[in-house]
Every structure is written in structure tokens, then in C-alpha cells.
Amino acid sequence: MDDLAYELATGLENPVVNETGIDGKFDLDLRFTERDADSVRAALKAFGLELVQGNQEMSITVLEVSRQEQSVAVPRIRNPSSKALSRSILFRN
Numbered sequence: 001m002d003d004l005a006y007e008l009a010t011g012l013e014n015p016v017v018n019e020t021g022i023d024g025k026f027d028l029d030l031r032f033t034e035r036d037a038d039s040v041r042a043a044l045k046a047f048g049l050e051l052v053q054g055n056q057e058m059s060i061t062v063l064e065v066s067r068q069e070q071s072v073a074v075p076r077i078r079n080p081s082s083k084a085l086s087r088s089i090l091f092r093n
Contacts, residue, residue, distance in 0.1 A: 004028070008051075012037060017056060020049065 001018045004026075009016040011034045028047060032039035041051045 001026070008040060011035065012040065015056075015058065016051075017054075017058075 001020050001022045005016045005018040011032075013035060030040075030043040030047075032043040037051065044051050
């Protein structure tokens, strides 16, 4: 289910947290429109799962681009242990 949460987060362009408590691997055939939360909700409902909006504190890592001599972009990580309150989507059974 964690893999499903990751895939949903990618498709919805929003964090998705697995709150089902279900472990293991499953083969689900979900058909929904990308970036359409209502379409995802309908697809999940067929399997007894629910997609709800919520807020949750989570750790984040910020990747910044630092400009140096000759305009060479150098990525660096800032505040790797910082936390932010993120608007997230939770799915649960």
C-alpha cells in the first residue's frame, strides 16, 4: 500500500500518506484520470479504500541551486531535518 501511496502522490502532485494499516503486496487495476482526485476516489472506493484530504507534519528536504563562478549551477541540500506542515491526502480503509 505504501507503493500505491507513492504512485498516487506522483499522479495527484500532492503528498499521499498510507493510513490503511494494510501490509503486503497487492495487484490492483485502478483506472482514473491523472491529477483528478475525484476520479481517484471513485477508483479506490471499489476496493473499500477512501481518499481524504488532511494536514500532517512531515520531514522534508529542500534542494536549492547555488550559483557560483561562471554561472555553474551547484545543487545543495539545506536543512535536511526540517519539518513542515504539509497539506496532504490520506488514504485509508
